[in-house]
Amino acid sequence: MIKSLSHATIYVTDHDEALDFYTKKLGFEVRMDATMDGFRWVTVAPKDQPQLELVLMKLAPSPVMDEGTVAQMRELLSKGAFGTGVFATADCRGTHAELSAKGVEFIQPPTERPYGTEAVFKDPFGNWFSLTQHRQ
Template sequence: MITVSSTQLWVHDQDEALEFYTRKLGMEVRVDVSPPEMGGFRWLEVGPPGREGMGIVLMTVPGQPIMDEATAAQVRELTAKGFAGTVFLATDDCRAAHKELVARGVEFVEEPTEEPYGIDASFRDPSGNHIRLTQTKEMSF
């Protein structure tokens, strides 16, 4: 069986992202390592409490030899615009979670709205990544 263990978001500053995802969103650190033999590379992964085996890797945009500077600049620009990836966070009560996150300083770009699939809202992280907060309902087709 194949399962999903983590996903990755590009971030402009790992420390700023760590602060946002842990203090504002309430996630916990899964892994935070910088192996000396990897020249300053940092693997930073966070995830929701109580959901081991599921995480978000907060990865800085790499330079050479992974990406040339022009490509890295494009990735940073797309990230800042919210087009480098989207994370969907699930909740049982979107309006209550929205209220709690606003109280923690999260700025939403879309307030909770009734949609055919449930209640949905969105915000961005400090790097610009688009995050959706969704309370889904069962749908029949």
């Protein structure tokens, strides 16, 4: 029986740049950074969420993705075609101000929605995320 989701993938084009963004700007911690048979496995997560790891998967040819697919994925990524998740916060406006001061690019400022207050930001690769303070 499946018990939970333990990992989710975020495609990136550079591991070091991704680590810099996700740890220094978003404040996540590195859970794994290991190279095995020439393949680098990198995961990060919010410090207070031990049950989930975000895999920072570098787009590169592999046994499951040929060069043509990698090129298509890179193009879609650069266009901002991937909305990869929702990060919860207790204070959307405060977190927006904190992350903006660290250089995080927001594509939507905090906005009231039926489900709460939401801002939308993107990582250096084009992935975008909702930052949401859910209604109580």
